[in-house]
Amino acid sequence: MPASLMPLAPLRRPAARGRTHRGRNGLLLLGAAAAAAGAVAARRARPARPRQSTWYAVTVQADPAELTGPDRPDVLARLAERHDVRVTPAPGGRGAEIAVAAADGRTREEVRALKQLLETGEVLVVEGQPEGRRTMLGRAALPVFRRLARRGAR
Amino acid sequence: MKALCWTGVNQVAVEDVPEPRLLNRQDALIRVTASSVCGSDLHLLDGYVPTVMAGDVLGHEFVGEVVEVGPDVRERRVGERVTVCSIIGCGRCRYCLEGLWSLCDNTNPDPGFLEKLIGHATAGIFGYSHAMGGFAGSHAEYVRVPYADVNAFPVPENVPDSSAVFASDAVPTGWMGADMGGVGPGDVVAVWGCGGVGQMAALASLRMGAERVIAIDRFPERLAMAEGIGAQTLDYRRVDVLDALKELTGGRGPDVCIEAVGMESHGTGAQYAYDRVKQATRLQTDRGLALRQAVHACRKGGTVSVLGVYLGVVDKFPMGAVMNKGLTLRSGQQHGQRYIPMILDRMRQGDIDASHLLTHPLPLQDGPKGYELFKEKRDGCVRAVFHPGSHPASSQAASEPATADAPR
Numbered sequence: 001m002p003a004s005l006m007p008l009a010p011l012r013r014p015a016a017r018g019r020t021h022r023g024r025n026g027l028l029l030l031g032a033a034a035a036a037a038g039a040v041a042a043r044r045a046r047p048a049r050p051r052q053s054t055w056y057a058v059t060v061q062a063d064p065a066e067l068t069g070p071d072r073p074d075v076l077a078r079l080a081e082r083h084d085v086r087v088t089p090a091p092g093g094r095g096a097e098i099a100v101a102a103a104d105g106r107t108r109e110e111v112r113a114l115k116q117l118l119e120t121g122e123v124l125v126v127e128g129q130p131e132g133r134r135t136m137l138g139r140a141a142l143p144v145f146r147r148l149a150r151r152g153a154r
Numbered sequence: 155m156k157a158l159c160w161t162g163v164n165q166v167a168v169e170d171v172p173e174p175r176l177l178n179r180q181d182a183l184i185r186v187t188a189s190s191v192c193g194s195d196l197h198l199l200d201g202y203v204p205t206v207m208a209g210d211v212l213g214h215e216f217v218g219e220v221v222e223v224g225p226d227v228r229e230r231r232v233g234e235r236v237t238v239c240s241i242i243g244c245g246r247c248r249y250c251l252e253g254l255w256s257l258c259d260n261t262n263p264d265p266g267f268l269e270k271l272i273g274h275a276t277a278g279i280f281g282y283s284h285a286m287g288g289f290a291g292s293h294a295e296y297v298r299v300p301y302a303d304v305n306a307f308p309v310p311e312n313v314p315d316s317s318a319v320f321a322s323d324a325v326p327t328g329w330m331g332a333d334m335g336g337v338g339p340g341d342v343v344a345v346w347g348c349g350g351v352g353q354m355a356a357l358a359s360l361r362m363g364a365e366r367v368i369a370i371d372r373f374p375e376r377l378a379m380a381e382g383i384g385a386q387t388l389d390y391r392r393v394d395v396l397d398a399l400k401e402l403t404g405g406r407g408p409d410v411c412i413e414a415v416g417m418e419s420h421g422t423g424a425q426y427a428y429d430r431v432k433q434a435t436r437l438q439t440d441r442g443l444a445l446r447q448a449v450h451a452c453r454k455g456g457t458v459s460v461l462g463v464y465l466g467v468v469d470k471f472p473m474g475a476v477m478n479k480g481l482t483l484r485s486g487q488q489h490g491q492r493y494i495p496m497i498l499d500r501m502r503q504g505d506i507d508a509s510h511l512l513t514h515p516l517p518l519q520d521g522p523k524g525y526e527l528f529k530e531k532r533d534g535c536v537r538a539v540f541h542p543g544s545h546p547a548s549s550q551a552a553s554e555p556a557t558a559d560a561p562r
């Protein structure tokens with residue numbers, strides 16, 4: 001029987017974990033990984049760069065009314081202390097759009113976790129699964145990959 | 155416990171790994187009784203899927219017994235025999251609610267890589283690289299299944315593991331291929347590839363009322379299986395496929411073309427050589443010979459339904475044919491949760507039987523051999539299925555019969 005003393009993951013990811021790398025570095029590394037994999041992204045013409053949106057947005061299967069006002073989820077309230085947060089109904093009654101201004105990697109991770117929590121009641125954990133022998137490089141790279149990929153491109 | 159891990163390009167090994175535990179409240183733990191190889195694994199094995207790492211447990215097509223459930227699991231019970239969908243859904247995001255389960259928003263915890271590569275992240279998949287969520291696979295004694303209520307399906311008592319295991323991946327994928335093609339009475343359907351997926355696409359097309367199904371491959375034993383299902387067959391080494399399809403369809407071309415080959419398409423002639431060189435030098439990531447042929451062959455206004463897996467860019471994609479012939483192009487990783495209950499029910503009634511795909515039942519210890527047979531298509535291997543509970547000497551006794559004489 002598999003171990004049954006199961007420390008269940010907390011409903012919400014701990015907010016801050018070792019965060020040395022931020023946005024740019026992260027994206028560069030992530031980009032490098034993609035390129036090394038023979039991926040497509042590389043060959044983009046680069047004239048003067050169009051300005052990127054500073055808002056990070058997700059759509060959540062939830063009633064916009066539940067995400068505004070005093071009863072909104074704590075995570076959202078806390079996000080709103082640090083960032084401009086915009087909640088708008090998605091077109092066609094298809095849930096709510098949450099947009100966060102000036103979102104860095106950690107904030108993007110939080111917003112995604114919030115979406116998952118609102119929709120499914122938990123945030124999936126992949127750390128702590130069975131794994132075979134890692135190479136030394138692999139062992140070092142995996143948490144870095146995960147952190148970058150979790151914060152995501154934008 | 156024992157698990158079959160990826161250890162390098164074209165290398166797998168059975169290793170001792172820690173047993174899984176529940177990590178989320180909606181998880182279940184499954185004791186794996188049968189876990190199949192799949193054509194998708196070959197793309198991993200051959201190193202075409204980035205972010206696979208030495209030590210990753212492979213396997214995504216499986217059946218087993220529920221041995222533990224998290225406190226928020228409502229439907230699944232310890233002791234149930236279940237088929238688990240190879241692609242993980244959450245059941246609550248917009249995509250899952252619309253039946254587009256493989257596009258789930260919530261089951262890939264590490265979405266950044268795919269966002270960068272293809273614009274958005276798609277669902278997590280068991281044992282299918284860190285880009286696809288980094289979930290440990292099913293070639294192991296136990297596997298953890300997230301959101302168990304929506305991803306694990308009870309298997310009817312009279313359906314043996316040898317058929318139920320394919321309700322996880324090959325059968326629903328094939329079904330989706332025909333479904334996306336909108337196959338109906340009177341249609342002529344052509345299917346490229348007679349592996350598990352192509353065969354099941356042929357079978358689904360016939361169940362949906364197709365008048366004729368033409369299956370294409372080069373391995374006689376696979377072509378024979380497709381004939382057993384009720385398809386006509388073409389060996390692409392012996393006949394010019396495009397010519398033959400025109401002749402067989404009164405010059406129109408098939409109404410629906412299902413591609414079940416993927417990014418490592420084999421072929422003959424200059425195109426094939428060209429593709430291999432470009433893929434080897436990374437000027438293209440994916441080799442799309444069968445795909446091109448399907449587009450070319452398809453009748454005007456027809457549908458090309460792409461089940462074969464692609465990850466990057468395909469060179470010389472005939473966009474002109476898609477545009478000018480007014481084709482509909484459909485594709486996707488399988489939305490298994492949408493089809494599996496119906497498939498298991500048809501298996502119960504004897505309307506679908508997939509157990510003939512299981513040509514090589516093996517103990518998990520023989521995993522490396524299983525992959526070699528499957529990759530090289532040696533010894534008539536269509537799918538090798540591992541039985542983690544069994545041991546080399548007792549493998550025959552412990553596994554389901556390898557061939558099925560059941561009526562189809």
Ligand SMILES: NC(=O)c1ccc[n+]([C@@H]2O[C@H](COP(=O)([O-])OP(=O)(O)OC[C@H]3O[C@@H](n4cnc5c(N)ncnc54)[C@H](O)[C@@H]3O)[C@@H](O)[C@H]2O)c1
Nearest residue numbers: 193194327347349350351414415416419420462463487488
């Ligand atoms: N969409 C999904 O969710 C999904 C699920 C499972 C598998 N797949 C993909 O489906 C494809 C097939 O999977 P499988 O398990 O049947 O694999 P498989 O390796 O058993 O079968 C592939 C078959 O294609 C044949 N083939 C190669 N080149 C061909 C060509 N030019 N014309 C005709 N046939 C050709 C091979 O001979 C082989 O029999 C793979 O790309 C796999 O990744 C997709």
Ligand SMILES: [Zn+2]
Nearest residue numbers: 192194240323
């Ligand atoms: Zn598969």
Ligand SMILES: [Zn+2]
Nearest residue numbers: 244247250258
């Ligand atoms: Zn979902």
